[in-house]
Amino acid sequence: MLVAEHGQSANGMSHHPAHPAHILVVDDDARIRSMLSRYFEGEGFQVSLAESGAQMRQRLEKAPVDLILLDLGLPDTDGLALARDIRARSEVGIIIMTGRSDDVDRIVGLEVGADDYVSKPFNLRELLARVRSVLRRLQPAVPTQEPKLPVAEEVICFDGWILDRNRRLLTSPDGREISLTTGEFDLLSILVGHAGRVLTRDYLMDRTRGRSWQVFDRSIDAQVSRLRRKIEGDAQNPRMLKSVRGVGYIFTAKVTPSV
Numbered sequence: 001m002l003v004a005e006h007g008q009s010a011n012g013m014s015h016h017p018a019h020p021a022h023i024l025v026v027d028d029d030a031r032i033r034s035m036l037s038r039y040f041e042g043e044g045f046q047v048s049l050a051e052s053g054a055q056m057r058q059r060l061e062k063a064p065v066d067l068i069l070l071d072l073g074l075p076d077t078d079g080l081a082l083a084r085d086i087r088a089r090s091e092v093g094i095i096i097m098t099g100r101s102d103d104v105d106r107i108v109g110l111e112v113g114a115d116d117y118v119s120k121p122f123n124l125r126e127l128l129a130r131v132r133s134v135l136r137r138l139q140p141a142v143p144t145q146e147p148k149l150p151v152a153e154e155v156i157c158f159d160g161w162i163l164d165r166n167r168r169l170l171t172s173p174d175g176r177e178i179s180l181t182t183g184e185f186d187l188l189s190i191l192v193g194h195a196g197r198v199l200t201r202d203y204l205m206d207r208t209r210g211r212s213w214q215v216f217d218r219s220i221d222a223q224v225s226r227l228r229r230k231i232e233g234d235a236q237n238p239r240m241l242k243s244v245r246g247v248g249y250i251f252t253a254k255v256t257p258s259v
Contacts, residue, residue: 023040023047024050024069025047025050026050026069027097028051029071032120040128054076068086072098079109091226093115093138094113094114098117110222113226116133137223138182156256156257157257158254158256170188178231186207187208191249195252200247200248204248205220208220227241
C-alpha cells in the first residue's frame with residue numbers, strides 16, 4: 001500500500017513543523033541519486049532513495065514521505081503511470097524529473113497529478129526552490145484560532161458548498177469540513193471571488209504565488225486538478241471549475257453570500 005496508509009493527514013503530509021521534510025528520490029541513475037541525497041540532506045531534509053518503481057513502493061511501506069522526486073525513465077515502470085498510481089492513493093507532493101524534451105510528457109505528468117516538473121540537466125538551486133514551493137502549497141490550510149466575526153461577503157455559498165474565507169474553512173453540502181491545502185484554498189477563494197469571469201493562468205499565478213514563479217510553470221493546472229477531485233462530483237467532467245482552452249479557468253457555479 002502507498003503513502004496515505006501510514007498515519008498521514010488527509011492531504012498526504014507527514015512531517016511535524018519541528019521535523020525535517022522527507023523527500024524520496026526515485027531515479028535509476030546512481031550519480032543523480034547520490035548528488036540529490038547529499039544536496040538535500042545538506043539543506044536540512046530527510047532523504048530516502050529508490051532506483052525503480054518496485055523499490056519506491058518498498059520505501060513508501062517503511063515510512064511516509066512528504067515529496068517524491070520522480071524520474072520518468074525508470075527501468076521497470078512507466079513514470080507517468082507511476083505518478084498516476086501515487087496520486088490515486090495519496091496527496092503526497094510529486095515533482096517529475098525528466099530528460100525527455102517532449103512538452104507533451106511534461107503536461108501529461110501534471111494532468112495525472114504531479115505538482116511540478118524539472119528537465120534534466122537541472123539547476124540544484126532551482127530544484128530546491130521548486131521543492132520548497134510545492135511543500136508550502138501542500139501545507140494544510142489551518143483555520144484561524146480566533147476567527148473574526150464573518151462578514152457576508154467573506155462567507156460564500158455555491159452549489160450547496162460554504163466557503164468561509166475568514167476562517168479558511170470549506171464545508172460540503174452534506175456538512176463535512178473538507179481538508180484543503182494552503183494553495184488549494186487560496187486558488188478556490190480567488191476563483192469563487194471572480195465567479196463567471198475567465199481568469200488566465202498568469203493572473204492566478206500572480207495572485208497565489210506573487211513573483212515566485214516562472215513563465216513555464218504549470219502548477220496551477222495541478223492545483224485545479226486537486227480541487228476538482230475535492231469539489232466536483234465527476235472531476236473528469238467538471239460542472240463548476242471549467243477550463244478555457246489556451247487561456248485559463250472559469251468558475252461557473254452561482255455564488256451568493258451566506259445568510
